[in-house]
Amino acid sequence: MVDPLRKSFLDVARLRELSRRTAPTEREVLRILEKARALNRLSVEETAALLCVDSPEMIRALLDAAGYAKETIYGRRMVLFAPLYIGNTCSNSCLYCAFRKENTRLRRAVLTADQIRTEAEMLLREGHKRIVMLCGESSDNDLDHFLSAIRTVYATRVGKNAIRRINVEIAPLDVAGFRRLKEAKIGTYICFQETYDPDLYAAYHPSGPKADYLNRLMVMDRAMEGGIDDVGLGVLFGLGDYRFEVLALMEHALHLEETFGCGPHTVSVPRIEPAEGTPFTEHIPYAVSDDAFRKIIAVIRLAMPYTGIILSTRESEGLRNELFRYGVSQISAGSRTNPGAYADAASECSGSQFSLGDHRSLDEVIGTLIDQEFIPSFCTGCYRKGRVGRDFMDLAKPGLIQRFCMPNGLFTFQEYLEDFASPAVRTKGKKLIGRLVEAAHEEQRPKIVDNLRLIESGERDVYF
Structure with missing residues (x-):
């Protein structure tokens, strides 16, 4: 159970001290990397x-x-998704966010059920199967509205295609609220701490429900108590010392594993980007360089090593293409961060949360992934087969999850x-599939070939 005294599990002073240590020797680094290459925590x-x-x-x-670690665990697959914003009204005053309530320059909107359905249809016509649904924190975007939006998206069809997994990013709930999310058949629940430094957190969140640092810090405990199997952590890099933030992320992951037997399914790594009507983003207090x-x-x-790393379209096309090689396992593509923008990309009916760095379409991103010989994957097989939470990690740690990731990625x-x-x-995608099938494990190859033929003949939603 969550500690009723709401005590933090972080030793902030110790993490600050560790983040200020001197550079390690080459011998120390090589020893740690040898351990890491063996996929030991x-x-x-x-x-x-x-x-x-x-x-x-x-x-x-x-x-x-x-x-090496990423490819050993997950192989060449790269999971693709898109964000779906259903509203940008908010009661918080987060200094770095365009949705903050004081921003009078932002055009506000809360999508109706029909508008949400249209957005989902547009994403399906692009080829998406996985989305993350999110909104600002306000009475207009309460849990009932959010659950209704989930039902609307899951019910939307374009031909044979449907959204198969909705991950959600919604303001912290109580345990009962998370049970309702669980009943709605969500995928991963995502919530960023933004910064784990309590002093900086207070400075950046002067008012609104989000100003409660401990309520946000303990939200993943409540989510897992409420039956959510997969949770996603994240910080907004640029708010605090990145060394401290990464160490705090790790401590959070260890806390969840020790308490619930399973750490986070994903970690998100956004950097602050310019946002309309948000002067804070023009002078980032702890700016993170590309090298860092x-x-x-x-x-x-x-x-x-077994946690997915999510990279958004905040980053530029060139940097994203490079970072695909260094451990990222999930990426957004063809993204819009303002409500209603998939149906009308030129619409001015609402404002964006932040500026994008990668404006490529989904097809263009997939073309680049093919050139780098990654498998563009929309797979949701593990979710629907029950390979989530602890069961997923039990397969990932001995390297067995590739038996499902590679073929299911190929099918989608x-x-x-x-x-x-x-x-x-x-044309080039089918050539890549041919090469990957030839390289597949001999025992799996016949079944992979059979399923690919089924898909060519019109079958859909085939997975192991």
Whole structure:
């Protein structure tokens, strides 16, 4: 049960001290990387050492180790999704967010059921099967409205296609609220702490429900008590010292594993981006350079090897293409961050939460993934087969999850090529599938080939 005294599980003073340690020696780094390449969890102290690496040679070794760990566990698959904003009204005053209540320049909107259905249809016509649904925190976007939106999206069909998994990012709930989310058949519940530093948190959240640091810190405990199997952590890099934030993320993950037997399913790594009517974003207090960002992603991959790392379209096209190799396992594509924008990309009916760095379409992103020989995956097989939470981790840790990730990724990729891909992407995508099938495990290959043929003949939603 969640501690009724609402005590923090973080030792903030210790994490601050660890984040200020000196750079490790080359010998120390190589020892830690050897342990990481064996896919053993790193200690907080070892993670702190890697975060302080400053030698170009050791940073290169760190990035290579992260790429190795990701491919060893998940193979070449890259999961794709899109965000669906159903409202941007908010009662909070978060200084860094365009949705903050004081922002009078932002055009506000809360989507109706018909508008939500239209947004879902547009995403389906692009080829999406997985979304994350989110909104601001206000009475207009309460839990009842959110649950109704989930039902609307799950009921939406375009031909043979439907949204198969809705992950959600909604303001902290009580345990009873999370039980209702569980009944709605959500996927992962995502909630960013934004910053784990309690002093900075108070400064950046002067008013509104979100100003309660401990309520937000303990939300994942309540979610897991309410039956949510998969949870997703995250911080907004730029609000505090990135070394401290990564160490706090790791402590949070350890707390969940010790308390519930399973850590987070995903970790998100957004950086602050410019936002309309939000002067704070013009002077980022702890700006994270591209070099530091590469290191952050690699260290998280090595420190929490079995946790998915989510990279959003906040980042530029070039940097995203590079970061795919260093441990990222899930990416958004073709994103819009203002309500109603999929139906009308030029619409001015509502304002965006932040600026995007990667404006490519889903098809363009998939084309790049093919060029890098990744498997663009819309797979939801584990979710529907019950391979979630602790069961997922039990398969991931011995390296068995690839038996499902690779073929299921291929099946959803084949669906995309048949139904949505441009001619050029379809041609090179089918060539990649052919090469991957030839390289597949001999025992699995016949079944993979049979299912790919089923999809070519019109069958959909095939998975192991």
